[in-house]
Amino acid sequence: MTHSDAILDRLMSLHPKVIDLSLDRMHRLLAALGNPERRIPSVIHLAGTNGKGSTQAMIRAGLQAGGARVHAYTSPHLARFHERIRVAGDLIAEADLAATLEECEVANAGQPITFFEITTAAAFLAFSRTPADYTLLEVGLGGRLDATNVIDAPRLTVITSVSIDHTQYLGDTLPLIAGEKAGIIKRGVPVIVGPQDDDALRVIEARASGLTAPVLAHGQHWMIAPDRGGMVYQDDHGLWDLPRPNLIGPHQIQNAGTALAALRQLGATELQARAAVTQAEWPARMQRLKRGPLVELAGPQAELWLDGGHNPAGGEALAATLDTLPQRPTHLVCGMLNTKDIAGYLRPLATRAASLTAIDIPGEPNTLPADTTAGVAGSVGMVAATAPDTGTAIAGIVSRDPRARILICGSLYLAGRVLRENG
Incomplete structure (x- = not known):
């Protein structure tokens, strides 16, 4: 410290x-x-x-x-x-x-x-x-x-x-x-x-x-x-x-x-x-992660992205961004705070994502429990599961789809954790 x-x-x-x-x-x-x-x-x-x-x-x-x-x-x-x-x-x-x-x-x-x-x-x-x-x-x-x-x-x-x-x-x-x-x-x-x-x-x-x-x-x-x-x-x-x-x-x-x-x-x-x-630099806004332990875990064929948007307008912006990327199945790893409009954020993403794996935001007292996030995702029509942490979520996705586009999203607090975890 x-x-x-x-x-x-x-x-x-x-x-x-x-x-x-x-x-x-x-x-x-x-x-x-x-x-x-x-x-x-x-x-x-x-x-x-x-x-x-x-x-x-x-x-x-x-x-x-x-x-x-x-x-x-x-x-x-x-x-x-x-x-x-x-x-x-x-x-x-x-x-x-x-x-x-x-x-x-x-x-x-x-x-x-x-x-x-x-x-x-x-x-x-x-x-x-x-x-x-x-x-x-x-x-x-x-x-x-x-x-x-x-x-x-x-x-x-x-x-x-x-x-x-x-x-x-x-x-x-x-x-x-x-x-x-x-x-x-x-x-x-x-x-x-x-x-x-x-x-x-x-x-x-x-x-x-x-x-x-x-x-x-x-x-x-x-x-x-x-x-x-x-x-x-x-x-x-x-x-x-x-x-x-x-x-x-x-x-x-x-x-x-x-x-x-x-x-x-x-x-x-x-x-x-x-x-x-x-020349602007602003991390965790639709940022492609290129190196680090989480990128290695995802493997050479997968893409790993990070976005800190967390409200309905952020969900719409993210959905519009996904529409501009080359086509590839997109799997979300999502952790959110319990103060947010979860359904409002996820609804625009429901038609763009092949699946969502919900996680708790580690070390964050106001995290939404992963079960709740997954439940809301299911209610807006997403295929949803939970995982104990980011690494487990990524490993699960690439075991099913080695060429996945994996997008970690839902909170700037989660984004910060991921950037620290990924070195």
């Missing part, structure tokens, strides 16, 4: 709930730390249900291609906590992470605060101490009361597509959820709006109008469309003829459009736009 791991374990116990949406504790701690959030470079604040991470990764690739130094904050992490905090382009160093976490722990003085809040404060502290040109800040949950929403005057806000998720915290209708996401919009600050259902767009536009924030919305102010082997981005400034995103799946074209609209607003060149869509 590293020094930072030990501190992170202690910070888990400072609040009885994992999620408790409020900004009071955050403001208290940041004041005790000397308000580092006021000293971080130009902020681009991103919210949305799906696509935040991919969009952020593309904006980062574009800015860095123009020579900018970029801080980035994202969650959750997959294999190591350090992935959440990129300081001027690099994952935070262990010594710096441990030092900033300890400083936050001392300043907090044992008062109630959630793990996400105190670690977000640590990210602000780290960002305030290293020069950079931009800070990419991804919302953890919602927007209005999210711990990241303490930046008074960001350079830009971005809202990717909004759909139904986290209903126990954000409300059970699209307008309610969109209202929470739109909470990041600030007075007079331009907001880039990705593809939205009309109900969500109306709420976002109303919030922006009340704050005189210029809106740059998909379909109105900018367009993106596949074109021959590539894609075309167009707005009032002109047209960019670009390759398809290196991140796999039709939905990544829409995410690319959102990223390109943000980059255009920041004055990016076509060269930067090209880098944004060809």
Whole structure:
């Protein structure tokens, strides 16, 4: 266990709930730390249900291609906590992470605060101490009361597509959820709006109008469309003829459009736009695993893929992605959290998958039991079984079909476990 791991374990116990949406504790701690959030470079604040991470990764690739130094904050992490905090382009160093976490722990003085809040404060502290040109800040949950929403005057806000998720915290209708996401919009600050259902767009536009924030919305102010082997981005400034995103799946074209609209607003060149869509790195989003013990277990003829999508919109995006791949029987290995709409996620995949093997997410207290996942899969028409772990599931599939396409899916927490297990 590293020094930072030990501190992170202690910070888990400072609040009885994992999620408790409020900004009071955050403001208290940041004041005790000397308000580092006021000293971080130009902020681009991103919210949305799906696509935040991919969009952020593309904006980062574009800015860095123009020579900018970029801080980035994202969650959750997959294999190591350090992935959440990129300081001027690099994952935070262990010594710096441990030092900033300890400083936050001392300043907090044992008062109630959630793990996400105190670690977000640590990210602000780290960002305030290293020069950079931009800070990419991804919302953890919602927007209005999210711990990241303490930046008074960001350079830009971005809202990717909004759909139904986290209903126990954000409300059970699209307008309610969109209202929470739109909470990041600030007075007079331009907001880039990705593809939205009309109900969500109306709420976002109303919030922006009340704050005189210029809106740059998909379909109105900018367009993106596949074109021959590539894609075309167009707005009032002109047209960019670009390759398809290196991140796999039709939905990544829409995410690319959102990223390109943000980059255009920041004055990016076509060269930067090209880098944004060809050089972005974002693991566990339809990622092909090429080496490691799980790949060896699958054997030379099988394909092993990993995707962390976990809500109905994520299931639809995954189904559409599978439709674009060369035909081959696809077998799912699926583990999910008990807070998710399981049937909604699996329904679009039911006609694309030859089978589903359900597993528990190891070490995750909120895992959905494998039996339950398999039961729901059966109810939406899938051939379903269970296995005690990922390795057993893979071995079972290749014993029946050595040429299988195996897709491990259903949760970012499971994806992180798989990436660690696979080295």
